[in-house]
Amino acid sequence: MPDNEPAGSRLDPPRVSRRSFLSLASLASFFAAIGVAAAGVFRLPAPTVLPGPMRRTKVGQVEDLPVGSERLFPKENVFVFRDEEGIYAMSAVCTHLGCTVSRTGEGFACPCHGSRFGSAGDVLGGPAPRPLPQLEVTRAADGQLVVLADNEVPAGTRFRV
């Protein structure tokens, strides 16, 4: 650059002119506004309301379940048992990746990835990280037993009748 060129000329402009400051500020505010709007809009796919089927299942009267019996409610994926101590319910949904387990001699087995559970839902082998959960059993006003699939209870819990 020639030395005789005055400061502020075309070849040696001031570091930030008023015009470029205003341009940069308008660009920055534009992108800030777009960013905030995008963050808001991309909230859209995360559902606010989670629709789902009823997770309370009526499983019949106490008399329908003699001591030692076992019933599967396939639509709700719930097993209901009765032993000497009382009634209890267990989820039939594998704790690994959500397939439905089926009854085997030793307990339950999952067809998708080979998890095996004992008859109390305890993990015997395979990839399942947790035992099959026991679910809360209660009684509705009409006297029917109700399984609350959202409420897990500790293993060994019984609904005494």
Add this chain to the structure above:
Amino acid sequence: MAAPITPQPGHSAAQEFLHNLRRLPNTFKDAWLRLGKVPESEREESQATFHNFFLHIHSVRVHVRTLSPTLTLGLGLIAVSSFVLLCITGVLLMVYYKPSTALAYESMKDIHFTVATGRFVRNLHRWSAHVMVLAVFLHMARVFFTASYKKPREFNWLIGLALLVVTLGLSFTGYLLPWDQLAYWAITIGSNIANSPRELTDAVGITEWLDPGGFQRRLLLGANYVGEDALIRFYVLHVFVLPVVLVILVSVHFWRIRKDGGLARPEDPMGGPAEWGAKMRPVFQPLASKTYGLMAVVRGRRPPVNRGPENTMMSWPHLFWAELAVFMLTVLVTLALSFFFDAPLKEIANPAIPENPAKAPWYFLGIQELVSYSAFTGGLVIPLVALLGLALIPFLDRRPGGEGVWFGTPGEGQVAGRSALFGLAAAVGMLAFTVNLGWLRNWFPQIPQLWILFINPGSLLVLLYAGWSLWVLKQKNSVRLAAVALFTCFLVGFTVLTYFATVHRGPNWEFYWWPSQWPVH
């Protein structure tokens, strides 16, 4: 100055109108084709490439090596050809398919049994998808074993990895749409794999505060269960989001091939034209009286000063014939497959009970085997580690050499062969051990899940492969050969797991020598 619009002396406007009308076919052809005739000189051949929207992504001249079928095996082009078929047949299927849980399966039956050519179009869609996935896998292996990811092609290797992920995403979202048993249980398993970081957060006990797994699952399903919301989300991904992403990525992929100097190839020897290929094809003969424009020059380390772009040939017609041949071959193979083999359609989705065994399509069976050791490790960690490793290769292996030649680095063939043997032995040994003796949970039923998360047959196999690669690094003192060892091991391991899960896994994911031994019930 614009031409006068008044008719020439002695001609009325009506005569001019008739004259123009008679010439209409010719004027339209000129307007449409620009060149308008079969090129007769190299200049016109250049124009044929340069002036055409669809052809001008190619350079006007290509190196003879580029046209060698054994260099590329045409795999990238096969993948693109099958994607073209997928787009056409996909739009046709959208005419009848109804993305709703109540109607989807019925509409698939309609397409199969009632719609004219519906069955054939659906078969073509399915088979093209298989061909595309296979071609993408093999294309990656080709690029790796010809060292074509090296500088300056690192970024295109990354685009290629993104394309692999999008291709698998398209396949996954695609086979969910029929809402048959495969679809329903694949969504269930897929969304629970997305949920599987919970395996870690649960084991550590922080799920209440930090739950990335649950967030991902809700994002995929739009609900707490697999139903209408999930189907419509996967439909949107399959027919719009992923195809658009794929088209954009493929465009950049192509553009970078051109900008990175065409396909990777070794440097031409100094001096006159190389012998290679010169006998089969009309290689460039420089003319003393002619200068060459910039469009004839492709980027390389050694600019062809005063020598002309030797060893190149006109893209029109040689390259375009080759590409057309690959496209026609792909169409022919998929047509034949679609004619003889129907795309599968299982029973209608039944949320009460999965099929036994419930197997994914072949390209996910290796991952299904890994998932049967641990959901989080096998379904997310190992695939992500593998992708990360692949992405790092061109940035860790910076030494030039061997580009564009199969197993071109000295000693590479030997390392690849030994690594294939090691990878095979390790995978088969690990599977035999697991099938015969079980794993930690069988020996210590009370063991905390955290142990199984980190120590399972899948993670141990990855560690064995990594150890082998480090040993090669030390022995051979070459980053490239260590990368070859690791890549070969992973390729062989993936193949072994896929084969094993396809043939030797039966009901309840138990081991059987042959499917004929599965229990009948």
